[in-house]
Structures are given as C-alpha cells and as structure tokens.
Amino acid sequence: METVLSGIRPTGNLHLGNYFGAVQSFVKLQDEYRCFFFIADWHSLTTHPRPENIRQSVKTILAEYLACGIDPEKATIYVQSDVHEVVELYLYLNMNAYLGELERVTSFKEKIRKQPDNINAGLLTYPSLMAADILIHKANKVPVGKDQEQNMEMARKFARRFNTIYDVTYFPEPESFHFSDKALKVPGLDGSGKMGKSEGNAIYLVDDEKTIRKKVMKAVTDAGPTVPHSEKPEPVANLFTMMEIVSTQDTYDYFNEKYNTCEIRYGDLKKQLAEDINTFCTPIRERILEIAADNAYMDKVARLGAQKATESAARTILEVREIIGFRP
Numbered sequence: 001m002e003t004v005l006s007g008i009r010p011t012g013n014l015h016l017g018n019y020f021g022a023v024q025s026f027v028k029l030q031d032e033y034r035c036f037f038f039i040a041d042w043h044s045l046t047t048h049p050r051p052e053n054i055r056q057s058v059k060t061i062l063a064e065y066l067a068c069g070i071d072p073e074k075a076t077i078y079v080q081s082d083v084h085e086v087v088e089l090y091l092y093l094n095m096n097a098y099l100g101e102l103e104r105v106t107s108f109k110e111k112i113r114k115q116p117d118n119i120n121a122g123l124l125t126y127p128s129l130m131a132a133d134i135l136i137h138k139a140n141k142v143p144v145g146k147d148q149e150q151n152m153e154m155a156r157k158f159a160r161r162f163n164t165i166y167d168v169t170y171f172p173e174p175e176s177f178h179f180s181d182k183a184l185k186v187p188g189l190d191g192s193g194k195m196g197k198s199e200g201n202a203i204y205l206v207d208d209e210k211t212i213r214k215k216v217m218k219a220v221t222d223a224g225p226t227v228p229h230s231e232k233p234e235p236v237a238n239l240f241t242m243m244e245i246v247s248t249q250d251t252y253d254y255f256n257e258k259y260n261t262c263e264i265r266y267g268d269l270k271k272q273l274a275e276d277i278n279t280f281c282t283p284i285r286e287r288i289l290e291i292a293a294d295n296a297y298m299d300k301v302a303r304l305g306a307q308k309a310t311e312s313a314a315r316t317i318l319e320v321r322e323i324i325g326f327r328p
C-alpha cells in the first residue's frame, strides 16, 4: 500500500489556504492509504518562536487537524519533534546537499529578504529537513499547495541522490498530490497574491461569522467591467477563485454571468461569498472549540501518533544505517 504524508508548520491557526491547499486532501486520502500527518514544530524554529508560542500553536494545529476530520484511528497524526529519527535522516541528507542548490531555493531567497537579521542554517537546510520528514516514512504521495512545489522537487532530488550514491533503489521519489487536477493557490482577498498568515490576509477556520463577513466585505475590487466578457483583473479574479472553491457551481455561474454582462454588483457577490464561507467554516469552528477544550483526548492522540510514527521511522533508520555502512 502506498504511503501518504504531509505536514503543517505550527505558526497560528489554519486558514482557508491550508485547508483547500492541503488538509482537504488529507481527509480524502486517509481511507485508502497508509497516512502520516504531522505538525512541523522543528520547521517553525527558523523564526525563533517563544516556548509558550510553540506549545500553544502545536495544540492549536492538533485540534484543528482533528476538527477538519483527520481520524487518528485511520491516519497517524503526530508532532514532528516526537520522532527523533527524523533528525538523524536530516543529518545524512545534509551531507549530500550542496550550498549552491540550497541557496537557489526561492523560499530561502524570500526569507533572507524578509528576515535579513536571522539568516540561519536551519533556513538554508529547510528543504533537507522537509525531505527527511517525507523519506523517513518512504512516502509516495505528499498533499501540498502550489507554494511547496520547489521543496518537493528538492525532496525528489535528495531521494534520487541517496539511491545513486549507495547504488540502491531504497527511497521512492515522492510526488505532490492535489485534490483537483492541479496544485492549488488559494488567493488572498486583499488584491494580489496568495492567502497566508504572514501576508495578513487570511481567513481562519476558527474565525466567527462576524469576522468572516467583515474580512470578505473588505476585499479589494474595482469599478466593475464596462465591456462584456472582459478579462477579470486580479483582485476580482481572486474573489471568483474563492467562490469557485467554496460556493456551488450555480452560484459561481450566476455571478460570472452578471460579470460578463457588466451587471455585477460586488456587494452582492461578497455577501454571498461570506455566507458560503460561513456555511463551510461554522461546523469546523464548533468542532475546533470542542476538541481544544479536551486536553486529555489531544494528549492521547499525540501519544498514540508518536508511538506509531516512531515505529515506522525507526525501521527506516535501521535500514538507512546499514546502507550507509554503519553497524546495524
């Protein structure tokens, strides 16, 4: 049976980008595959969070994973730092990861622009840690959004390189998995780019109805089309993309037709979009609040996940040690 794996950095709450880019695939795949979904707390250290923030954010993501429908009976849900074998594999992969290729990774270049006072080695070797996360369970499929494509290419490269150096066919080359036919970039509603926590434009699964309405009503638009069937400029296209994701086909078609005939009223579109986002988020928000209050349950899930993930990771590390030439 093929293995599916993915992770999310604990840097606050899950937003619609995380959900539609990744988590909805987790829920879909857990019935058919051997699945590992983890909370990437080591990755979050690149920005030097305070201990209390890590503790809180890990709890938050765990509650939100569960509220979204990831079932700990079907999938292994774990916290990355509970599985020490990952660090050993990270070390081995780093020995064959080269400065030039790591420096060329776009997200590294972006990070050094954003945090010039904190260009640490963890940032540089982020792709090797991510590859270690994936290869430690010999995962075949990795559900991620479009922004992770380059990291996925690096993971494939490191897997291939290990196999070549040691002349083995040990690690599978992991491929990205998408819920729809292509990788998804959920847009922000502030005019341009993707939805993201650091972009300050995120709608969170835990947001209440009023907050969601306020965020959507503030979305950037333009004066409206004057020529029938004209192309949608980015801020408006983003609203439609969001509508395609959360609304019914009929709703999308209705507003698309209004746009094409230059009769669109953005106020109406936003009201409908806010309502559709609320219809989606409200039951999840209620489950998040319920689960987050149940510390004993979350503790049990994390403990069981740590045990199952460690068993799988320990098997890989034993084999990797032997391949490399260490005493088994």
Ligand code: TYM
Pocket (backbone or CB within 6 Å): 005, 006, 007, 008, 009, 010, 017, 018, 019, 020, 021, 022, 040, 043, 129, 130, 133, 134, 142, 143, 144, 145, 146, 147, 148, 151, 184, 185, 186, 187, 194, 195, 196
């Ligand atoms: P992270 O924590 O930034 O994001 C988690 C997941 O959400 C997706 N995502 C989006 N998808 C579509 N549109 C958006 N606007 C959007 N924003 C976020 C991301 O693509 C991702 O799938 N490096 C990873 C975490 C990680 C990981 C791994 C993932 C660490 N090790 C191993 C897979 C396998 C990250 O920073 O994702």
